[in-house]
Structures are given as C-alpha cells and as structure tokens.
Amino acid sequence: QDKDAKATIGVSIPAATHGWTGGVNFHAQEAIDELKAAYPNLDFVLATAGDPGKQVSDIEDMMATRNIDALVVLPFESDPLTSPVKRVADAGKFVTVVDRGLSQPGIQDLYVAGDNTAFGRVSGEFFKEKMPDGGKIVVLRGIPTTIDNERVEAFQASLEGSNIEIVGMEHGDWNRDKAFEVMQDFLSKHSEIDAVWASDDDMALGVIEAVKQAGRESEMWVLGGAGMKQMIERVKAGDTMVPADVTYPPSMIATAIRLTADRFVSRAPMAGRFVIDSVLVTPENADEHYYPDSPF
Amino acid sequence: MSAEAKVEPQRRRFAVDLHVIGPLLALLALVILGMSLNDQFLSAGNVTNVLARSAFIGVIAVGATFVITIGGLDLSVGSMSAFLAGVTIIVLNSLIPIAGGGWGTIILGMAACLLLGLGAGFLNGILITKGRIEAFIVTLGTLGIFRSLVVWLADGGTLSLDFNLREVYRPVYYGGLAGIAWPIIVFALVAIIGEIVMRRTAYGRHCAAIGSNEQVARYSAIHVDRVRLATYMLQGLLVGIATVMYVPRLGSASSTTGILWELEAIAAVIIGGTVLKGGFGRVWGTVVGVVILSLIDNILNLTDLVSPYLNGAIQGVIIILAVVLQRGRKGA
Amino acid sequence: MSAEAKVEPQRRRFAVDLHVIGPLLALLALVILGMSLNDQFLSAGNVTNVLARSAFIGVIAVGATFVITIGGLDLSVGSMSAFLAGVTIIVLNSLIPIAGGGWGTIILGMAACLLLGLGAGFLNGILITKGRIEAFIVTLGTLGIFRSLVVWLADGGTLSLDFNLREVYRPVYYGGLAGIAWPIIVFALVAIIGEIVMRRTAYGRHCAAIGSNEQVARYSAIHVDRVRLATYMLQGLLVGIATVMYVPRLGSASSTTGILWELEAIAAVIIGGTVLKGGFGRVWGTVVGVVILSLIDNILNLTDLVSPYLNGAIQGVIIILAVVLQRGRKGA
C-alpha cells in the first residue's frame, strides 16, 4: 500500500431512476472526479444498474475484465447481492457496502450505513411532537421494497400510543408525478387531513402541488425526507407547509468512496461501520444540511 | 338489387352499434363502480383531476392511434416527453436573462418544445422510412437515447424550472376557461381534430390504407414513406403539446418523467378498438381508453378495498375485463 | 425458361447469404470493438459471464420467437418470471422441514416452477384463444397481475431463499460440465431444440403459417387455437426453465426481478431477424440477438469512455446500428 501503487476501485450503484438515486449518482461521480484528480494512481470503474440482476453482472464484469482491487457497492437490494459480493470479498478484494446491508454478516470490510429504521422513527417522532392531540394523516410510500417496509414499519411503531390516525396509505413510488396524482385522490377522498408523511422529498414536492391546487395549504403540512436542496431551502425559509425534513443523504456514497480510496493512498487501516444518521432538519439547523451545488 | 340495398344498411347499423358501445360500456361500468365506492367520485374536483391528468397520455395516445393505424409503433414517447420537458426547462431558465420572466419567455419555450418534438418525431420517422428499420427497434433505441439524455442533462437529478417563471406558467396546467381546466380543453381539441383528420381527410384515409396493405397503398399512388414520416412527426408534435402542459404542473423534469407512458398510450389505443397490426384506427375510442385507464387508478386510490400491493393485479384484471366487455359484445 | 431456372436459385442463394450474415456481422463488430477496448474481453471468465447471464433472457427469447412467429406477443414474461421465482422460493423454503435441505427439495422446487410456468402460459393462452382478446392486452394485464402478486407474496419486500439451501442450489447457476457453465449448456440446448422444432417439425411450420395468414392456416386443417395455446404454454415453460436457473443466481425474488425482460426478449427476437408481425421466425437469430444485447452491457462496463448517464443512449445507438448493419446488407 505505498503511495504510487496503482489501484482500481469499482463502484456499483443503482441507476438514477428517482431523485435520491439521482443524488447518489451525482455524488459518486463527483467524488470519483475529485479523487482521480488528486491521486493519479487511482483508477475508478463506475457502473449503474437498473435492477439487481444487472448489478450482479456489473460486479462480475469488474472482476473479470477490470481487475479491481476494491469494490464500493450500494446494493440495489440486499438479498440478491449478498452472494455475489461475498465472492468478491472471498477473492481478497476490499469491499465497502453502502446504505443497504447484506443479508449475511461479516462480508464487507467497511460498512457505510444509512439507517432506514431511524429515518422512519425520526419522522414518526416529529409527527408526535407536532400533533400532541393527534389528528388524521395520509402516508405516501415508496416503491415496494425492503427499504420502504423498514421505514414505514418504524414510522408506524413510533406513532403507537398517540392519537394520530393514518387514514390513507398508497404507493407513490418515490415519483413526483405519481405522488401528485395519489395526493389529488386523497384530497378528494378525505375532507379532513391534518398532515402528510410523504416519506421522500420528491414525493413531497408532488404532494405540495396537489395541496396547493386544492387550495388546502392552510389545513395541512408535509414531511418529506432525504434532504433535497429545494426542501431544505423551504425549511430554512420557515415555510409552514414544510416545517422540517429528515435527512437520508445520498452523499453517503461519496463518503464511502473517499474512505475506500483512503485505504489505498494513506496507510490508515480502514474498516468497520460508519452509520450515517437520519437527522431532523428544522429551520435552526437547516444551514448544516444545505448543499447548493448538488443537483439533488 | 334494390331490395338488397335497402336491407343491408340496417343490419350494419345494428352491428356497428354494438361495436361502438363496447368501450363505452366498459367506461360506464367503471363510473358506476366508482360512484358506488365513493360519493366524491363524481364531484367536479375529482372529475377535473381525472380528466386533466389523462390529458398528457391522452394527447400522446391520439398520436399513437395514427402511428398504430399505419402499422407502426412508437415506444419512445415517454422518454421523448421527458427529454422535451428537460430541454424546455433549460431553455426557459436560460431565456430569463434575455427575454425576461414573462409570457414572452414562456411562449418561446413552448415553441422550442413543439419544434423539438417535431424534430424528435422526424428522427424516428426518417430512421424508419429511409433506414428501413423496424419501428419497434428504432423507437426502442430512441427510448434509451432520450431517457439517457435527460438524465445526463440533469446530472442524474432533477431539472427545475425557475420559481418565478413557474408562477407565470402555472395557469397553463392549473388554470382554465369557463371552469374547465386547460389540459382538458386541449385534450378535447386534439381528440376532436384527431377524429376528424382520421375520418374525413385524405391523410387519415391514407394512414388506414398503408396499415391495411402497404402494397395496395403504393400502387394507389400514395407516398407511403412520406405519410409514414408525417405520422411520426405528428406523434412528436403531440408529445410536444403534452409536454407543454406537463412542465407547469410540477415545474420539473427528471429520469422518472413519462416513464411507461408508451405502454399506457398503446394500451389505451387498443382498448379503444384500434387494431394493433394497423389498418384501422379510432381516435374517440382511444379517448375512452385513456379515461378508462385513468379511472382505474383513481378508483383504486379512492377506496381501500385491497392491499395496495395488489393494485397492479386489480389494474390488470380490469384492463382485461374492459376489453372482454367490448369483444364479448362484438362477438355476440 | 431453363435459363431462368438456372439463374434464379443462384440469385437467391446470394441474397440469403447476406441476410444470414447480417446479425452475425453485427455480432462480429461488437466482438472486435470489445477486444480493442479490453484485453480481458475474450478471457474465459468474461465469455462465461456474458453467455451465462444471457441464458435467462435467451431461454425466454426462444419462446418469444415462437410467440412472435404465430403473430402474438407476450409482455408478461418478465413479471411471470418474478412470480415464478417468488413461488419457487416459498415452495423451497417450506419444503425444507418436510423434504430436507438437499437435492430432493430442490428438484421438487424446480418441478413446481416448471409446472407453474406452464400454468401461467396456459392462462395467457386461454384468455387469448378462448377469450378472443388481443395478446397485447391479455399479457399487459397478466404483467400487472404477476408483478403485483410477487410484491404481495413478499409483503412489499424480498422473498429470500434459505441460505443453506442456496449453497446446495448454487451449482445450478455457477457450476458446469466440462468447464462450461450450466446456464450456457441449458441455453444452448434450448436454442438448438428450438431451432429444430421451428425448422423441422410440423408444429414449427404451423406457427409460421398462422402468423403469416391465420385464415389459410385454418383452411389447411391446422388447429389454430390449439397451436396458439401450445405456444403460450411453451413460452411459460421456457420462462419456468429460465427461472429455475435464475433463482440460484440471486437467491431472491422481489418487485424488481425480471423487470423489462419482455422488452429485451422482444428486441433480441427482432434483432435476430424474426418478423414482428408474425409469419417468419428464426431461433438462431434470436440467440445472436440476445448475445448482442448482452455484449453491449458488457462492453459498456469494459471502459469508461462515457458518462454512465449516457449508457442508455449508447445502448440505443448500438441497437439501431446492429439492425442497420443487417438491413443495409439485405437491401444491397
């Protein structure tokens, strides 16, 4: 591990199919460009996949043809990626797993973890705090996946004991347009809605437009999630409809890539587990979570 | 001879009636279902929502009706729309310093969107006619190309329209005339013009002839390639019109914009009674098909009869039933 | 007369050669491109990877060749595969207490998968033949239904195969015979049998006849509906075979399993020279088409010439070029 030794780092992430993964793509690309410029001896292979099968193929290709020394992977889904990533680790490569843990413990050298349970819990707690007397809320869920399940379960668990009633729950697929339409229908269906857990900033934007269209801005507020630039701006500005946000920063991929690169450019032994917490963003701390250059 | 001529038309009117009534029956069944499940279903607000959001797919599906009638297919419409939306937003944002933040800018942006739509349609059309490549392959290719380009333009994220400009542009989706939302008006106009063009113009006749038997069309001195190219350009223009209405809705474009619209448009066209292999098209049927698809979503959202996981299954079953309803009639 | 008879066949042999060589040329061009970009491209490991992962789509696309040849279409194959994988995993997991964690269980699971595949194909087929509904609509409907069911079975998450069983099952994807991976062997067998069935059996001929002109087929005493039903069942069975190999690769099934496989399969079939409107099918062409599509992904991973955002665009361009290459030749 001397400074001049060549090293190739493979980065495998999901394709930019919605806002958050778009952010992941951006931060990954940015970290790679920056590291490449700083350390000419480092080489990177970036592959994006639209489904788990393709991601496994990408990793196989990196092993067979690019001779990678390390792999940074944000698994599309935990389960299908477990065995293939294990094969990479077994071949003696350095493995960094990001966000979604693998189904078997002890495969990776480094784990940069997002915490979906915390994401749901923090969101739920905010609702309890904002609505001490209870009320009626609707929930928009993401694409049916384990991530979404973990978030929603934690959210529901943390609401237990309060008088907050979830009157409607539908999948908005982390998609603005879909969320807009679902919210329109929620608004037709429920004459009384006190708040919306959009569970994602992309969906929150769709929800807000639908609420505005119905002229019911004063009746309800919306909590999104992930820390999109535009939403943080609104929080900062004290928008009543957007009282807060919960982070789930796509920049965790950049952290993971930098940490992995460090292993090859410095002698620092990198291993272990870094949990990127989900934090509640309020007007008070909004500045800390505001990245004006990010596309997300 | 004369006796025959007297009897025939009657028989025909009867047969046609049943065929015509098919998609309408399916629509009626859905409306009754919706009414029985939720009393807000027929409220002005809900009806406006359903129709206004059908408008994008609807306008595109009118184009798809022509494309399918000539025996073609356009899989690229959804990502073309995303691409157009992206470029339009970039154009609008960059015009603000030059043309200001008013209607002038917006009209220029709209014009750019429509022109680009024509251009995109031209690209598809020229590859299909001059390149002699199957429409399926060409538009599958351009699907990937347009989608990729918008992701690239947005750097993987979302392209957002300037907030001030958005306020000016907003009424194009949210506003209306005499209480009817603009998208509904535009959709209705496009559908009516489309139906007239299909039924009453030489171009419409030529489309049907080409889809029915290309050789016969060629031997009847129809410029097959020219009509075909025009049809893909028409499709592009209509995608442009849909996009012009789409941009003010959320003011953004990203990789998720217009995803799977192509499938929805084709499904609407076929539910409406147009023949997938070409030769016969029915624009009003497409309109009914679009509304049916849109209603299915709406009804599923308005009720919680089933696990949301099963929405897709219910949708699938209703689509099949809607078609059974009309085919059953036809066979009767 | 005799002079013509002499000249004609020659002209034809010449034309056929070029037509045959088309997809192969495209394939060759890609291989050369791959070789020039990376010296590991032709390594045994990479070749095995590419071919083994083509096997799923490949086996399905062989079925799609038959479906398209009879003038049909099956949009449901991807979600059918996800559904089959889900059920197979449930069956396998629940068999462990009864049949143990060994090969017995796995063989039972495989059998269940194949049977279910046949059943799913039967469902599509019977709706199309007896229900007289367009294949596009039926399979669009079942696409939604299968996809939904797997989401529902997985409770929105992932269905996961028992880890011990996974180790036993693994060799079905990762193992092989004489250095050749099982999926490659199975794919090759399916393709060869498919080609033989298409060319050398009455069934294959009847498929082409039905796709070419259904009326003629019926008048020639072919049981059109029976052949059609059999073809959709064949497609289901082949999806089952693909799934049997897919399960050990990822050991799980979820809403993202097999997404867009239908489009990929259809694209492969058409790149291979089968006619989308039916009447002519070419199984070996489909194999070439599948490998071409798989190579495009592989080659994009070999280099970082372009932003990954543009992968889709490159893919689109190459798909179109691959077809231009063969059509260009044909026209020459």
Add this chain to the structure above:
Amino acid sequence: MKSSRPVPILEARGVIKSFGPIEVLHHVDFALRPGEVHALVGENGAGKSTLMKCLAGYQPVSGGEIVLKGEPVSFPDSEAAEKAGVVLIHQEFNLAEQLSAEENVFLGRELKRGFFLDRKAMRARAESLLRELATPVDTRLPVSRLSVSQKQMVEIAKALVREARVLIMDEPTAVLTGREAEVLFAQIERLKADGVAILYTSHKLDEIARIADEVTVLRDGALVANAPAAEMNPNRMAELMVGRELSDLFPEKLADRSREVVLSVRDFSVPGYVETASFDLHRGEILGFAGLVGAGRTELMEGIMGLRPASGTIGRNGETVRIRDPKEATRRGLAYLTEDRKGRGLLLKYGLRENLTLLGLDRFSGIFVDEKAEDKALDAAIRRFDIRAGSKTMAVGNLSGGNQQKLLLAKTMLVEPQIVILDEPTRGIDIGTKQQIYAFINELAREGRSVIVISSEMTEVIGLCDRVIVMRSGRIAGEVSGAEITEEAIVRRAMGLEARQGTEMTGEAVHVG
C-alpha cells in the same frame, strides 16, 4: 358420353345460402359423379364460388342439404370435408405468403419421419408435382416471390397432394395462359381417369366446352340449366348465363389511328426482369403485350409507373420525363391496373367507396374528403361497370371475384388517365361483362386515349388490339400489327422461334442478377 353414368358422389339438394338477409343461392340442385368433370358457369356474382364453398365445408348452408355418397352430411369445417375427400381450390389465393411453395403445398398435411418432418420427401414430391404442372420453381422460395400463375400452380399442387375424391376448382385458369391451362387439363384428364369427381368453373367458355362432361348454369343464385356438355356450346352457355343473346364479343377495330406518339419508351431496363425494352404508344391506340408467363410484361409496366427501380428514358408527348413514383405517373396521365387485385389492388377489409377513390382521392378532397361526392362517384361506377354488390358498405373481400375486378377497373379509370395500362383486365370476368369491358376499352381509344393491354388470353389480344408487342424472357421479341395479328405469329415470337426483324436475338434469356 358414357352410356351408364356412375352414381353421384356429392350432391347439392335444394341448397340455400344467405348472408344476413340476402339470399345468394336459391334452391340449387345438382350432382357430381366420379370420373366426370362438371362445369358450373354463371355471371359474376351468380353464386358459383359460394356454392363451391358450401360443398367443401367452408361455409354452412342456410337451407337444403349436401349429400355425400347418398348420405346427408354437414361439414362443420373444411377439415371435415377434406377428411371426406372433398377439396376446394379457391378462386382467390389461399397461400401463406411468407412460407415457401413446399411448405404451402404440404401445409396441414406434412409428411413426417418419426417426430420430424421429412423435408426431403416433401421437397421431392412438391418439385415433382410442380414439374408435372410445368412450373419448375424453386420450392424453397417464399410464395410472395412467385408470380400469380406460379401461385395458382402451387394451389393446384396443394390440392393434388390432398388426394381428393371430389376436387372443386374455382376459376383455376383465370390466371393461367393457354399453354399452362393445357398442362392443367392434362392433370384433370389423369384425375378423371382415377375416378375423381371434378367441379369446375371458368369464364373461359371454350375451355368448358372442351373439358366438361356436364354443365350447370347459374343465374342470380338460381339454377337455370343443367345439361350434358354435348348439348351445350359456348354461345348457348353465354346466352343462358346472361339471359339474352350476345352479339359479337369484340367491337370493331378502328380503321385508321393517329400516328402521334404519346409515350415513347427507350432502352428501358428493370433489373432482374426486363432488358432494354423500347416501344412507342400512339394516340387512340390499343397496344397489346403478349408473352408467356414470366416474360416480364408486368415488371416493364411497373417500372414505367415508378413502382420498381428501373433505368431508361420515357418520353411523354415528345418531352422526356422522369417518373419516380406512381403519383408522378398519375400526374403525367398514366394509370396502371395491377394483375394482382388481392395483393396490390384492393383493401379487402374496406368498403367499395374507400377502395374506389383511393387512387384519385385528390379529386374528392379539399381539406376534407367529400363523402357525398365519393358516393356519387361510386353510384356512377356501379352503373358504368355493372358492379354487383350486396351493399355499398360491404367489405370488398366479400365481393365476388369478378366484381372485385370491375371495381378495380373503376378505381383505375377514376383518375381519367390519358394512357391506361391494363394488366390482365378481364381476369375472372364473365363473358357478358367482358363484352362490356371491350366496348369500354374501344370507347377509350375513340376518345383519343391510349390503352396498353397485357393479356395472356390470346383471343383477347387478337380481337382487341391494333398492334401487339411480344415479350420473351425480359426482352421485346417482336411486334405484329393489323392483319398480321394471328395466334401463330404471336406464339412463334413468344417462344423465340422467330427473331425480331433486324435485331440479333439468340433467343436466350439474359438476366442481370
């Protein structure tokens, strides 16, 4: 005529057939006997094809019964009829275009060796059958690439393979030349000798007189006569069919024609089909094109019309013009009636109106298509060409074959061309209507229009044309005019027995691949 006739194998007893409220067959009775040829004649739309379809199980009867070997039967479908030995050769082609000749011949009747097809045996049998039918095509070629007459022979081969006891042929010779028809008649003789019962229709009445043992005449769906062929002759048949006496079939030729050249074609080649053809067409002239099947007449005309890639020069009224597509040809006053009415002429699923105006739609549309004007044009066409259709909105595919042809003729004439190219204009047309069409062609010439007639019917060429160009293997092999126009003169040139004057001809086909 045999003294004691065999018992009937297939009979129609009081057969009625209706389409919806329209009855097209009224109580038809007749019998087919083994080893005999029974001819069915009648005008276009008389119900011949319908009757045949009823007999062969393609359509259910609406009344009466079909009797097979004395037993009433009702065939649920054509397969059942085929099993009972009743096979129909359709008037319209019934071939899968993308499949090869061999595949079509054995479709549904494939020979197998175990599980697999015995392709060798099938190819050998198909080739030998087609050779017997004097059609040595490559049996691996898709049928779409065959000419219409070759397709007809494939149809016949397909029927022969099915080893029918009753063979029903619906106008098999409509698309064949005299020589090819002879080949078919030889086959019919052979089948007769084998005891096959044959039901045969044709509008070529001399043919009927030659090969039939018994003749049945239909008029407007009703049986008007049934007699041994010996008691019939073409004139008598024609009278019975039409219900009136027919005067001369061909109009009198005009004595002198203008020498003004309206179309001059020079060194015209259609790659693969036609080599350096040159000819002139004069105002008011009826110019015939004769030749064997495959001589390239169709391709030459399609080349001139801009329907095929071609090279050479075309002069129109002395001015050199380029015709890139049929639209330009139409603008230059040319119109072409295709020989392939089903594949290239008509949209079978559409109605009469849409088909009639498709070529000349410009005349009926400003911004919108004027449907009223179209309807008027259709009424006029129906009157002028005596088109008999159940209704004006019925699908053209359901018209009788001859009426389809008349509609196609009406469609071509709707653009009022100065130069009309008619490729097999009377294919499938009954004798009464033929007479009308000949009169019509003659009238066109009198009006100063020029007509090119491609025909494989020798009498037609001889009776109608002022001048005849004979083609052979893609080249113009000679020209005859006036009194020289005789069958012998034409045939000699068509077979290459007589070279064109002043031109070195080897008589060998030269094809550019």
